[in-house]
Amino acid sequence: MKKILLIEDDVTLRENTAELLELTDNYDVITAANGKLGITAAINELPDIIICDIMMPEVDGYGVLETLSKNPKTQFIPFIFLSAKTERSDVRKGMNLGADDYITKPFTEEELISAIESRLAKSSILQEQRLQITEKTVSEEEELRDLNDLKNFFDDNGTSFSFQKEAQVYAEGDNSNYIYLVTKGTIKCSKLNEQGKVLTTSLHKEDDLFGYTSFLQNIPYQETAIAIEATQLVGVKKSTLIEVLHKNHKVVLALVDLLADNLKDVKEQLLDMAYNSVHKKTADTLLKFAERMNKNPDDIIRIARHDLASVAGIATETLIRSISKLKKQGIIEIEGRNIKIIDLKALKMVE
Numbered sequence: 378m379k380k381i382l383l384i385e386d387d388v389t390l391r392e393n394t395a396e397l398l399e400l401t402d403n404y405d406v407i408t409a410a411n412g413k414l415g416i417t418a419a420i421n422e423l424p425d426i427i428i429c430d431i432m433m434p435e436v437d438g439y440g441v442l443e444t445l446s447k448n449p450k451t452q453f454i455p456f457i458f459l460s461a462k463t464e465r466s467d468v469r470k471g472m473n474l475g476a477d478d479y480i481t482k483p484f485t486e487e488e489l490i491s492a493i494e495s496r497l498a499k500s501s502i503l504q505e506q507r508l509q510i511t512e513k514t515v516s517e518e519e520e521l522r523d524l525n526d527l528k529n530f531f532d533d534n535g536t537s538f539s540f541q542k543e544a545q546v547y548a549e550g551d552n553s554n555y556i557y558l559v560t561k562g563t564i565k566c567s568k569l570n571e572q573g574k575v576l577t578t579s580l581h582k583e584d585d586l587f588g589y590t591s592f593l594q595n596i597p598y599q600e601t602a603i604a605i606e607a608t609q610l611v612g613v614k615k616s617t618l619i620e621v622l623h624k625n626h627k628v629v630l631a632l633v634d635l636l637a638d639n640l641k642d643v644k645e646q647l648l649d650m651a652y653n654s655v656h657k658k659t660a661d662t663l664l665k666f667a668e669r670m671n672k673n674p675d676d677i678i679r680i681a682r683h684d685l686a687s688v689a690g691i692a693t694e695t696l697i698r699s700i701s702k703l704k705k706q707g708i709i710e711i712e713g714r715n716i717k718i719i720d721l722k723a724l725k726m727v728e
Contacts, residue, residue: 384415412436535611555612562608
């Protein structure tokens with residue numbers, strides 16, 4: 378049964394018209410005695426169609442239509458003016474404001490029912506068209522094919538965050554609400570072992586995704602993320618990303634490949650820590666930081682010694698001795714905390 382809102386200040390006309398409509402057995406009629414009450418009823422009840430007088434106290438019919446047309450909840454509800462005013466200027470004003478029809482008093486039952494049925498039919502067709510357009514638009518927007526599309530989704534829909542050097546993005550054990558994309562800067566992720574030592578587990582440069590845990594369970598962050606330098610991120614809530622992945626299977630496969638590559642890097646890091654010489658661990662770590670923090674590997678690296686040692690998996694004192702050796706070999710230069718690679722080829726050849 379369709380719901381009609383009748384806004385009319387004349388008590389007799391309001392009651393007679395409401396009774397007429399209810400007797401058809403097709404309509405459930407809600408009434409309002411003035412424009413102000415009519416606006417409230419329209420927003421609360423969301424009728425299928427509105428029939429409204431023009432000359433009323435509180436708010437006239439024009440004001441009712443103008444107010445409801447600006448509200449997203451009521452802007453598409455069909456609106457018919459009902460008035461004794463028959464001048465062409467009044468008809469034109471009502472239609473210019475967006476009214477769907479204009480019925481003058483006195484009217485017959487057939488005229489009223491015909492106008493209502495016609496406008497309801499038109500509204501139904503327009504609603505279907507709007508729904509089709511919306512579904513098509515959503516489908517086109519959500520059709521993500523690869524990681525680049527996913528990163529563009531982060532840029533377009535994510536929340537921006539800025540972090541100064543040494544600022545914490547999240548701590549191990551925090552709720553894993555967001556997954557992040559680095560747009561500028563570098564992020565260091567680390568874990569604390571039982572002995573209280575910090576082990577750097579990964580470095581994330583510009584255009585890297587990080588912060589993902591389980592997509593199926595509410596598992597907290599498994600590491601701590603800190604900005605190594607002034608860094609900008611965009612974050613998307615995990616719940617939002619899950620919805621995107623449900624609708625874009627190609628992106629799921631691309632994300633699986635990314636996770637597989639990350640796992641491969643972690644395994645290689647563990648092998649390096651277990652079997653490579655201290656000297657090679659130091660050289661590889663310098664190359665890794667150069668890759669993550671600089672566009673050119675021979676640019677200056679500004680990084681704390683303990684961070685280098687943490688990634689390399691060696692004691693800070695041991696790392697310092699190894700760096701000093703690389704300096705003596707003319708492979709790097711050291712000025713305070715700054716390190717510059719002088720001979721990239723030689724650094725890659727260190728055993």
